[in-house]
Amino acid sequence: MKILVCMKQVPQKDAPLKLNESGTWIREDVSYEVNEPDAYALEEALRQKEKHGGEVVVITSGPARSQQVLREALAKGADRAIHLEDNAFVGLDALNTARAFAAAIKEEQFDVIFTGLQSDDYGYAQTGVVLAELLGWPHATIIMQIEKNEAGIRVKRELEAGFFQFVDMPLPAVLTIQSGINKLRYATLIGIKQAKNKPLRKVAMADVQSALSANLQKIERLYVPQKTKKTQFLEGPAGEVAKKLVDKLRNEVRVL
């Protein structure tokens, strides 16, 4: 199977975020990491390739820093990478991001495309499904298992409240992958070394611009959410905090 994995670089989970001057996005000077569900999507692609042969290609969009995600993926075993490199890609909505990806891969023929089920920054949970529609392919979301069969694939979808469902579907298709579908591997030293010689194709904004439009939705303002609850902060040395909390649990919450 020839598999494309769409990946994204997002701010680290516990990184303190600062707003930019116009209050429409965060300042760039934070630490970044790979979007967690995308790491699982990559791992699943590598496992499918180990089972069925083929090729794993990784793609991302964003400024130079986001190349790190591709380098890590190549070190783990991806065969080659595509980098849509421009800071302007960061501000695209889900539709335009998917359009840019579709334009960047139009000369390629993939059997299946994996994305993480959503990103930790925007959290749209849309880009994969939009990409499927643009390509005219079927899709399935929140996938926990993939088996190839003669007609195509059988996938296990996670539904709400502990329910699941198997879905049979033809290829090519787009699947959005849930965290926890597999156990992530680490890159090996040899892998890291080999990654340096693997092909990385750069795509400029100008190469895909004609496929894009102005964003269909706009972030008017980004801000620290207002608290709706009055929180009591308990402070002091650990022993004292424990005493205070037990006092609250007994006299205010009344569960002790």
Place this chain on the structure above:
Amino acid sequence: MADTIIVVVEQREGKLNRVSWETLAAGQALAGDTGWTLEAAVVGSGVAGFAGEIAAKKVAKVYAIESSMLEPYTPDAFSAALKQFIETKQPKLVLMPHTYQVRDFVPKLATAMGRTAISDCIGYKKDGTKLVFTRQMFQGKLAADVSFACDAPWFVTFQNGAFRGDKVEAGASAAPVETVNVNIADGVVRNKPQEVFKEAKQAVDLTQAEIIVSIGRGIKEQKNIELAKQLAEALGGELAASRPICDSGWLPMDRQIGSSGQTVAPKLYLALGISGAIQHIVGMKGSRTIVAVNKDSEAPIFEIADYAVVGNLFDIVPPLIEEVRKAKAGG
């Protein structure tokens, strides 16, 4: 034609999904603020009964969008059916609950219509004539007001718990119900879904627990879970976890709280080392009292906590177990 808002409710296994009422409440609030007409639609095969249920509420009209191809659910059929319906009606706004099913087809539907969806919103604001929808970003650390920069119809999905389902207003009289038969051609539906199933019988029903001690990434290692377990035992509560803990296999899946696990509302929810990603919060924000212990003072869990301890859980929990035991022994 007057501007309309259409709420597409969700039915599953013979019942209207509870969040459907929340979305209807959102629709009623928006209709009140904009003066637009509120209508509702239910999609499926043999859904007239659901339409009748909604028609008792304060809505101008209810549509039952019918086709035998709509059962079982597939994104292809739902997208095709709603596209036909929405193209005829040309509503200003289409509202849906942000369920796993909706997020499976809404991006496809919006794209097929050359439009966009603002997904997983927690509210809206009307500033003059401008409508913005509020959604969480960066796992709830920040919020954004997002507007549409394209022509209607505008698609919006609302997060579970964003509006009060019990606040839906009843109608003065039953609204008219219109059946809309949609035509879904052969070959449109490509996926073949099998029966929905539950993985294994759940050993523990956390929804019945009055006290829950829940752990997240902050617990660091599997062996540290023992500490949380001791606290749960001292309090007489159940042990639960956020998704990453169950993904790692440190606790069984039936102890997972959140959108993909159980939704709970205990008297006391004690969150240890849980940052409070949206997917977790939707599963526990209805708890009567929330206590959060986290070393990151900016963790979103503190937004909804009643009592907060900024610090290392490994410092706090041991003396806390002692104090709880003392309190229990002392009566």
